Amino acid sequence: MDKEDDLETLGEQLYSLIYPKHKENAAKLTGMLLELPVAVLSQMLQDEAMLTAAVEKALRALQLALKSSEVARGDEDDVSEASDSLGDQLFELVDVYRTGHSQKITGMLLEQQKEAVLQLLSDPKLLEEHVNLALKTLKEQNIEETDLSDTSEADETDRLGEKLFSLVEQVDPLHANDITGMLLEMDSSSLHQLLADRAKLDVAVKKAQAALGSES
Structure with a gap:
């Protein structure tokens, strides 16, 4: 119950900050941000620049999800351009988690099929699970590769x-x-x-x- 209450309070505070600039998407953006860890959300509420950056990333992810559903039916050239764009958008969302491995994790996630990547962009909870899994894999690799580079x-x-x-x-x-x-x-x-x-x-x-x- 406490966690739910905390999230509800955080959600209300986030919504009130997001709504003035993003009236149409305020609810969706708030929902996306609420999938982030509570510690990160608390920081965002105290750090306006961090909140603005996270909102912009979430907004771009929303817009990209809409665009990519159209692009998915387009030409091959359009699809390759969309892949670059997917990488950029995915990197920005992954970077919110401050893992220190944003680039590597993004690369790992981009190895999946395009539909799976699009799902990650539109589902913050799924993205968080994949980021944690990739981070675990990287940590295991780190232990094996101690003095390589x-x-x-x-x-x-x-x-x-x-x-x-x-x-x-x-x-x-x-x-x-x-x-x-x-x-x-x-x-x-x-x-x-x-x-x-x-x-x-x-x-x-x-x-x-x-x-x-x-x-x-």
Whole structure:
């Protein structure tokens, strides 16, 4: 019951923010966003830029679903153009989940048949399930491929660092740089867990704060 009440409250708050700019699609857009994790929704309500970006992505996904149903009956050339567009739209929706692997996950999802991809664009719950499955697969691959590519690992660390910093900054803006630096000493799979699990991140930040306190 509590979860349902929370979602209902979040839904009302989201709807009231979305309605002024998107009267016709406010209900659909709110429904799509409500499939995101509660922690992400709470962040959106506090961060106008994040909410605007998510609404725009959901809106484009809605428009694309309509267009693609027409394109599906069109020429081969149109279909290849639509595939590029599908990739762009899918990437934007996948990126909302802040997994740190948006590009890889999008690539994995695009290997499915076009109808399946269209379904993902129009069904946020299904998309979330597929994103989680792809993330699990990537994590398993990560464990197997530990020392294969140093350069891509450095890029990945940079990306993880940016994502971590933006989350840590919300908890402790004063020490965000120091704390992020300390967390980046952890291995890649642990960092992904922190990004995926807010509670674990909070615990790690508190430990880092305690360590910083003892140094000063």
